[in-house]
């Protein structure tokens with residue numbers, strides 16, 4: 472059992488490891504627990520106080536913050552694994568040392584108030600009604616397990632029936648699809664996958680396809696029990712009109728909506744009240760500068776039947792408490808949210824400023840690449856956030872997933888460019904995009920984060936142009 476704690480001072484270690492000395496800011500005080508040893512985290516966490524930011528971060532300071540990145544590598548794939556600045560890593564290390572210095576004290580007095588402070592900061596950021604609506608879990612995959620296990624239990628208990636459906640987009644993340652395969656399909660739920668057009672031209676075409684999917688989900692007298700909607704799809708990548716899609720769900724009587732916003736926080740505004748989903752997850756490690764790995768899961772309704780997939784001593788005390796202790800492990804990624812806020816607030820406009828900077832940067836670089844290669848973007852710029860799909864020259868002949876992987880490895884090994892490559896099979900001759908030599912079937916998904924510079928994208932541009940000039944095709948590239 473965890474005990475109540477006096478107002479806990481920020482952890483400090485020796486000067487060289489203290490984030491204060493590195494960031495010119497301070498770790499926020501962790502809030503006192505309002506509650507006692509019943510282990511409920513439903514006290515109102517104090518909002519972390521931000522130290523006064525005296526000047527906007529300079530380009531040199533940004534480089535310093537990411538100086539642990541391998542030099543000479545063009546990292547234009549922030550979307551997959553994210554990135555964490557030095558000052559946040561230092562704060563994490565301070566928490567880790569604090570634990571190692573005196574584990575018992577940490578466990579009883581620091582851990583839960585620290586997690587509560589992080590949840591309170593997220594509550595504020597996403598406009599959640601109460602801190603208990605916000606749980607911290609490891610990642611979006613864990614959140615998907617929380618949501619889908621709960622759906623699975625309803626089928627097992629007979630509240631849901633064989634013709635009832637889960638509706639999602641065909642490009643939903645594999646881990647989410649596999650969760651459905653694991654928790655819903657075996658007990659008879661119907662799965663409807665909505666095919667999305669790509670390249671995508673407008674939000675309307677997405678909404679039209681989605682409505683058809685919902686109708687399909689209601690065939691044979693069934694109900695759509697769950698709709699899973701990506702806020703930003705992974706591959707191919709673009710921003711979906713979540714609010715509008717949820718409105719459509721409500722019109723069609725969909726029981727629960729789970730938004731997979733794995734890429735959302737830090738790249739698009741997230742206001743969970745406005746969005747209106749029953750569950751909303753976003754990773755913090757992708758676009759919100761946390762170390763690996765932490766995500767928030769917002770749950771609109773309090774429910775006794777929503778549980779962390781790893782059962783611990785906290786089982787039955789509500790998801791926020793269950794998630795705050797899943798056995799002995801490193802909880803430091805969950806504790807650094809206030810330090811992340813300090814980092815982002817050093818930028819002009821804070822996190823909104825970062826979003827704008829990245830969006831403008833990725834559109835500019837994507838457009839530059841498409842022009843140089845004579846290809847197209849995979850979506851209108853206003854349907855992207857900090858990632859955009861750029862068509863590859865058809866002469867490279869990306870004709871399979873294997874070709875795409877070969878090109879991705881080739882770029883990493885021979886040109887030190889980290890970028891995912893996507894293969895899009897031809898679907899419909901009238902609509903499939905072409906360049907001067909043929910159909911475009913390959914795309915790169917480029918990301919833009921604050922550490923990127925134009926040189927990163929120039930390197931990619933030149934590498935691809937060189938391959939084309941040399942008459943190389945993907946199937947002839949070395950397999951690494």
Ligand SMILES: Cc1ncc(COP(=O)(O)O)c(C=O)c1O
Pocket residue numbers: 550551609610611612613644646647701703704705731733734754
């Ligand atoms: C849309 C989407 N959903 C879910 C995930 C899974 O995230 P994680 O690996 O953090 O569980 C990802 C990862 O990239 C993703 O892009």
